[in-house]
Structure formats: structure tokens, C-alpha cells
Amino acid sequence: MDLALRPYRSVLYIPGSKDRALDKARTLTVDAIIFDLEDAVAPGEKVSARDTLAAALAQGGYGRRTRIVRINGLETEWGEADAKAADAMDCDAILLPKVESTAQLDALARLTDKPLWAMMETPAGILNAQAIGAHPRLMGMVMGTNDLAKELSARFRADRLPMMSALGHCLLAAKATDCVIVDGVYNAFKDDAGLAEECHQGRDMGFDGKTLIHPAQLETANAAFAPTEAEVELARRQIEAYEAAEKEGQGVAVVDGKIVENLHVATAKSTLAKAEAIAALSE
């Protein structure tokens, strides 16, 4: 399936240095994996993590899960070697941290032909989101809300008010440039209720899914970002009603007391496409 059309409800970070977690991921119900060489890997393990990760990906077993490798920034001592190593790995895309300009993406694009993703996690990066999203090699954006909170001196709040302008700005940029966009992590991985609340907020805003740090978070994100049965059923009825109205020469149908126009039909079709993509993943 086209990478951009795959589901991204749950996107799990796995430290590239941890054999046990790399193995566990082969059994998890996760849409995409970020194999991390950056912040989840201690400096002393950065070099060996490349080989550990390359071996895990060569061994395979990750099925239809999208495999994204997060490298260290190209300005660091590890970045360029990471990029060359990731280019040779059996993965679907490379994720660059702390992207602030298209020049950084150009530099990475010179080292690999793989699709690129960008971490959006600094004030300069957020302000340049539209240009970053429009980069011809960029496929997706990942919100880095931990780094962003640090850079903004913001406090973590349940309603994420201090993050809202950055989240909204990147969403607009991603939607305007046809990029996939996934929300930041929820650090308290044992707090299911808090995670569910944040997932629903992200889904309501329009994110495609959420990045996660622990397998215990998968079920909540998968449920929150999938169309519900009621949404699928309504989408089918809207399409049917609109097609019937069109045959009668009408441009508007009514379903459950609400108007259905061609734009609602487009949303209904994308709801059905998402449900089908999720079903295809679990086959």
C-alpha cells in the first residue's frame, strides 16, 4: 500500500539499542514504528545501536508496520554516519530530528533516496512548518512535544494550552502540503485515562495518530484514531443518500436531519478508506 495512505494511528518509538524491545515490536498491534537512534539511545551506545538496528531490520518480521528510522541531527557527530547507515537499512523512511529549515532536509536528501519525515519540535521549525511541509521529499511530520516544551519553557498541562498554537500551526502546514502528521508522546505511560484524553484531543484536531513510548499505550491510540463503527455506518448512508439525490438531479441530500453535500461525501469516502486501510493492516 502507498506509504502516505497507510494508517498511522499508533507510532511507537523503540530504542534502536534495545534488542528485547526490537524483538517485542514484531508481535505488537502497531501501525508504524520509529526505530530511534537519537534521544532514546545513550551517547556511549550510539555507534553500536546502528548495527543492532540494522540487524533487526535485516532479520525482518515487522510485517506491514511502517518502519521509520530516526537518526541523530546532521550537525551532531553521529548524524551523517546514521543517515548513510539508515539508507542501507530495510526501512521505509528516515526521520530527522529538530528540523528548522529546508536546507537541513536538502542535506539529508543528498545522503539517501528514502522518503523523509521531520520532527517538529523547535520554535524556528514550527515557524517554518509550511516550507518544511512543502519540501518535495517530505512525507510526514512528527510533533516533538517534549523538546518543544523545553524550548518554550512551557508547563505540561492536561489541556495542552501552551502547545496549542504550535500543534495547530503544524497541522495547517501538514494539511496544506499533503503530509501525514502525528501528535507528540504522552510521557506518563501508566496513566491510561490521561492518554485517552490526549488521544481524543489529537484526533479531534485532525492528527493522523499519536507517537507512543510503551506498548501499553497502543490499544488506546488505535481505538482513538480509528473511525468508529457509527462513523463508518454514517459514511455509508451519506454516500448512498447523496448518490440517490444526484440521480434525482439534486446537489444536497439529508441524513439524520443534517445536510449532505459533495464535501461531506469526500469526508465520508476518506472515513471508509481509512477503515479499509486499517482492516488491510490486520489481515
Ligand SMILES: CC(C)(COP(=O)(O)OP(=O)(O)OC[C@H]1O[C@@H](n2cnc3c(N)ncnc32)[C@H](O)[C@@H]1OP(=O)(O)O)[C@@H](O)C(=O)NCCC(=O)NCCSC(=O)C[C@H](O)C(=O)O
Ligand atoms: C519507558 C521505558 C524505559 C520502560 O521500559 P521497561 O521498564 O522495560 O518497561 P516494561 O518492563 O513495562 O516493558 C514491558 C515489555 O515491553 C517492552 N517494551 C517496553 N518499551 C517498549 C517499546 N517502546 N517498544 C517495544 N517494546 C517495548 C519491554 O522490552 C518488555 O518486553 P518483554 O520483557 O519482552 O515483555 C521504555 O518503554 C522505553 O524505553 N520507551 C521508549 C522511550 C523512547 O523511545 N524515548 C524517546 C522517544 S520520545 C521523544 O524523544 C519524542 C520527541 O523527540 C520529543 O521531543 O517529544
Ligand SMILES: [Mg+2]
Ligand atoms: Mg525530541
